[in-house]
Amino acid sequence: MKYDISPLRDKVKCVLKDKVERARERQMGYKLLILRVGDNKADISYENSIKKSAEGVGIEVEVSTFAELVTESEIIAEIKRGNLDDKIGGILLFHPLPKHLDADSIDSAIDSDKDIDCLSPSNQWKVFTSNGSIYPATAKSALLIAKDMMDLKGKRVLIINRSMVIGKPLAMMMLDENATVTIGHSKTESIPELAKGFDLVVYGTGQCQWVDESFVSKDQCIIDCGIAFTEEGKMVGDVNFDRVVDEVNYVTSVPGGVGSLTNLLLLDNMFQHK
Numbered sequence: 674m675k676y677d678i679s680p681l682r683d684k685v686k687c688v689l690k691d692k693v694e695r696a697r698e699r700q701m702g703y704k705l706l707i708l709r710v711g712d713n714k715a716d717i718s719y720e721n722s723i724k725k726s727a728e729g730v731g732i733e734v735e736v737s738t739f740a741e742l743v744t745e746s747e748i749i750a751e752i753k754r755g756n757l758d759d760k761i762g763g764i765l766l767f768h769p770l771p772k773h774l775d776a777d778s779i780d781s782a783i784d785s786d787k788d789i790d791c792l793s794p795s796n797q798w799k800v801f802t803s804n805g806s807i808y809p810a811t812a813k814s815a816l817l818i819a820k821d822m823m824d825l826k827g828k829r830v831l832i833i834n835r836s837m838v839i840g841k842p843l844a845m846m847m848l849d850e851n852a853t854v855t856i857g858h859s860k861t862e863s864i865p866e867l868a869k870g871f872d873l874v875v876y877g878t879g880q881c882q883w884v885d886e887s888f889v890s891k892d893q894c895i896i897d898c899g900i901a902f903t904e905e906g907k908m909v910g911d912v913n914f915d916r917v918v919d920e921v922n923y924v925t926s927v928p929g930g931v932g933s934l935t936n937l938l939l940l941d942n943m944f945q946h947k
């Protein structure tokens with residue numbers, strides 16, 4: 674059946690509103706600075722939904738955009754400006770970056786107190802040593818949904834994504850919940866047969882609706898972190914939702930699933946450090 678995200682989303686939104694209110698009283702800076710390179714569709718849809726959620730809870734958003742051919746030092750200069758501005762409480766840099774840029778040195782420039790998507794090495798280190806204070810928003814969204822779907826203790830989880838914003842941190846977070854975790858990717862063989870043996874499968878490749886009923890088993894749950902666009906420009910996930918919805922325990926939709934909680938959790942991370 675379809676996983677209904679609205680109770681969880683309402684709860685997260687309610688807590689967030691309260692945090693914004695308290696930050697306002699304490700006159701703490703909580704403006705969000707977004708850095709976007711190029712005009713990738715997934716980045717832009719994330720940006721738009723962040724703006725909408727931010728407006729709903731009274732958070733101001735500033736977006737700095739760069740051409741695809743930007744240099745590292747131009748981006749780092751903008752990050753440094755954000756680090757020094759007391760009004761700015763959080764900095765989000767969209768990933769992945771174009772290949773010519775050294776993502777590590779750019780991510781490292783973000784002040785760890787303003788790094789709300791857990792891109793800086795010190796915040797990532799904390800996640801990998803089970804001492805996390807903030808977590809990447811998409812991974813956290815998937816974790817909260819998973820915990821709402823089941824008790825993860827002892828469960829077999831397959832994650833088809835190996836990035837530092839989803840798969841790797843999510844694996845660490847799920848290990849902390851005592852799940853048994855496997856990470857797969859584009860080179861993994863026989864995914865349909867493999868996937869059937871898991872209690873939970875998290876997909877996040879960004880390939881258009883490639884997961885159908887041949888990948889699933891009856892008591893399984895599926896979390897779809899994929900963002901792709903059809904030729905008509907419609908946003909879809911990795912999962913062919915209509916073909917699996919009646920074959921599994923729970924499956925999340927795109928839109929209206931992981932992504933619709935991600936933007937709230939990203940904003941929430943602004944208040945997590947303090």
Ligand SMILES: Nc1nc(=O)c2c([nH]1)NC[C@@H]1CN(c3ccc(C(=O)N[C@@H](CCC(=O)O)C(=O)O)cc3)C=[N+]21
Binds near residue numbers: 719722908932
């Ligand atoms: N450092 C980094 N962290 C990310 O988490 C990250 C990123 N870079 N780069 C781009 C992708 C894409 N992404 C989305 C998240 C939410 C929606 C979203 O809010 N979608 C809504 C509605 C969108 C609509 O209907 O237009 C939904 O799924 O219901 C979209 C896309 C995060 N990403």
